[in-house]
Amino acid sequence: MEISPRKRLNFENTEIAFRNKSNADLNSAYYLYKVISSNFLVKVGPPVTNFFLTIGLPLKSIIKATIFKQFCGGETIAECENTIKQLALGKVGTILDYSVEGEEEEAVFDFTSEEIIRTINRAEGDSRIPITVFKITGIGRFALLQKLDAKEALTEAEFAEFAKVRQRCKKICQVAFDKNVPIMIDAEESWIQHTIDELALDMMRLFNREKLLVYNTYQMYRHDKLADMKADHLIARETGFILGVKMVRGAYMEKERKRAEEMDYPSPIQLDKKATDLDYNNSLVYCVENMEQLGFVSGTHNEESCKVLAQLLDDHQIPHNHPHVYFAQLLGMSDNLSFNLSDSAYNVAKYVPYGPVKAVLPYLFRRAQENTSIAGQTSRELNLIEKEKARRKH
Template identity: 45%
Template sequence: MNQNWLVSLGAGLTSLAVKWNLPVKGLIRSTIFEQFVGGESLDQTIDTIKTLDRFNVQAILDYGAEGKETEADFDRTKEEFIRVVRFAATRPNVPLMGIKITGLARFALLEKLNPLVRLTDQTVDIDTSSLTPSEKQEWERVVSRTVEVCETGANLNIGIVIDAEESWIQDTIDALTMQVMTVFNQKDAVVFNTVQLYRHDRLSFLERSFALAQNRNAILGVKIVRGAYMEKERKRALERNETVLIQPDKAASDRDFDAAIDFCLDHLDRISLIVASHNEYSVQHTVQKLLDADLPLNHPHIHFSQLFGMSDHITFNLAKMGCNVSKYLPYGPIADVIPYLMRRAQENSSVAGQTSRELFLIRKEVARRKL
């Protein structure tokens, strides 16, 4: 993954090989899958969860289903999400689980609703009047599935983190998330939305979401990330001659990310924050802000998280300091997690990417041990 050309070639070939049922699953399983995924089934994650627990590291379980298309698939995914919640309730170091709305809803339906969303500091609404009768019923089932998962989480004290996805369906996801959040986050943070700060409009969206939650007397649950769809977003916008939502450069993303962290920490009594970052500076910045404000590093409204297979030096040092910190631990059949794996490979393939930094740290440690 440190070779950009190999990632570009491999991503396309891997997706095609799986689609055509070529015998490549063994190779995938023993390489990129083993690095970034907890297993092909929920039970296969147990050993990893236990290992993390020995080092005071928590886990956010994520069933890797996305991009499904049939009602039967959506119902099966909902049942699996609920099974994860019930499983997490039996594990003291699994306080949260992640879900994707594209595991519960047809992508085209989410895209059709996207321009029909109204989310302000006073109201959140999705205008379904232009849908056909069958589409309205389909949307009602999406809402019902989402509510059922979140309600199970609320009953069992397991947080539900709703992941961000592509911008052309994100407004629909945001509106649905805020609707269920204002129901279930009245006393504690159960539902969390994800805000991607590689988009230049997301800092203002975060502030608007907080105002809406305040007006509904709810705690805002939010996971702050830089994002994972940047190249796809930029390519689509340029092809369609649309406004590019991506920040002009990395410095702008970093600036808005840290501003978002500061905003949340300034309202920590009414915001429950997940800092999902592999950036050492951003993590240090957050910790220092807590120390300067004389807030405990294990404050119940602050949680750090890194992806499984990445940034162990950040995760385990935070755990040693006494912070609430987790690994985002996906699982699922190889064919289902291929989109997730390809995003991990692509976001790590640049010269300044995570893989380059981690290879440097590993080589440095190997050299130290040889002395």
């Protein structure tokens, strides 16, 4: 594998970032981010929208044409085909993410499990879909996972219920193994995460002996997760499997802090953003220095972390397209990172959530809230769109 020639990364290059976006697409994204920049609308949006949908007002078509179109690929795998094609034009891969959540019934968990398997089947043999993903809460009851994390005694029925969760998880990973399609297990709230971590390690022990297949996710806004990742790497070395790591900053910070305060236990969250950034970038250093025994996906919208990883790969003379390292961002966000990285021959993929509009609403509202809570994210997106619109006029 040849070392890619050093090409200076420029995340301000909007021509590359928005190459596949029409003027209409740019205008649509611009007005959507203008709306998102209103904290008031983002806060009142979820309850008002759910109320209107409940009483039968025809909001679905409006949502589908606006916020859903920006952040989701479609309602079905088939509807995601155009997004897969558009991303591939910019040499960016697709991570199909069935984003239905908050369900409670066994029949729904069985259906979700089969839908995740359908994403694996769709990805088989298609280099445009290099990785797949799922959440354990998509295939098992949140309250059950919480009880396991709290080490509370399970009833006989609950033991049987968790055996089914494990069975679904194993079946998904087995299909991924058979089809040679890597799969990531997403991180969730801290009070169910230990159970998820144990399941992920069990799957790696089973399926990561010959190849990198299963990844666990480490949220670096938790002060214990860099240490956990290093401990898991030690287990992997001693047990003889390849560790799959996806590192993110995290998605549940406000909820985590609030719960810790209400229940009077030490918050698992870092003291400040600086500490999170430090652990995140240190995790990149650790992974690059141990790439013969692990593979990783750097899930980040942070420009500095992208530069750190790009520099680390060059410093260690690791090819930009080495199969053990990926950059990842969410669809509809940070195109300036995704497409400029792919233009410099790095492996890049976008999370492409899909599912019925109403079922995906919790995900969409989190994205809107995330854009207002990440310092400068919305204004950054708006500035880049404005810059590209001005460039096209000249």
